[in-house]
Amino acid sequence: MKTLAMLPLACALFAVTAHAAPPKQAAIVTKGKDMSAGNLSLNIATIPTPPTGTTQTDRGSSGSIDRQSYTTPTGTVITRDGRGRIIASSTTTTAGETSTTTHRDGDGRIIGNTYKSPTGTETTRNARGVITTTATTTTAGDTSTTTYRDGSGRIIGTKYVSPVGNVTYRDGDGRITGPDFK
Structure with missing residues (x-):
């Protein structure tokens, strides 16, 4: 008897669920096909799934997000500040062994370009085309040394x-430093 009493409530819940709003039209791709017999139109709707990438989050000493970098599947890197605003982006184009x-x-x-040659040397230029840094990597066995030089050629x-x-x-004088050579 209690089961039958709950039946109208279950039907009401089903009815509400059955009439839920359709997905947004902007996210649906529809392809139509004309059927020769009877001129029927067959629409197939698919919702594209967003591509996934990788995210790197840098946090400050308080634990709040200082910077977040997202790498798309195509290789574009988008960097945002702690508030979510885009502060930089980098797009890489590869042709053979060069990029x-x-x-x-x-x-x-555009604030600059980095060109990587087949020999492994990376040359970075500013927006005016002036060389700002050059990085050359030497590998011997399992070790590698990268030497960074300014536009004048000084280490x-x-x-x-x-x-x-x-x-x-290490900085240009051989002192141990951080990644910014300071």
């Missing part, structure tokens, strides 16, 4: 990666 990365600011203006610093993966940065 060119275009760097843009938050407003989409800014080096990055040494040991066989176990430890990274050591």
Whole structure:
């Protein structure tokens, strides 16, 4: 008897669920096909799934997000500040063993390019085309040393990666520093 009393409530819930709002039309791709017999139109709707990428989050000492970088499946890197505003983006184009990365600011203006040659040397230029840094990597066995030079050819610093993966940065005078050579 109690089961029958609950039946109208179950039907009412089903009715509400059955009449839920359809998905947004902007997210639906519809393809039509004309059937020759009777001129019937067959519409097939598919909702495209967004591509997935990787996200790297940098947090401050308080635990709040300082910066977040999202890499799309096509290789574009979008960097946002703690408030979610785009502060930089980089798009890489690869042809054979060479690649060119275009760097843009938050407003989409080009702020520089990085060109990687087949030999592994990376040359970074500013928006005016002036060379700002050059990075050359030398590998011997499991170790690698990258030497960074400014536009004049002076050594800014080096990055040494040991066989176990430890990274050591040194400035132009040979002092151990952080990744920014300061």
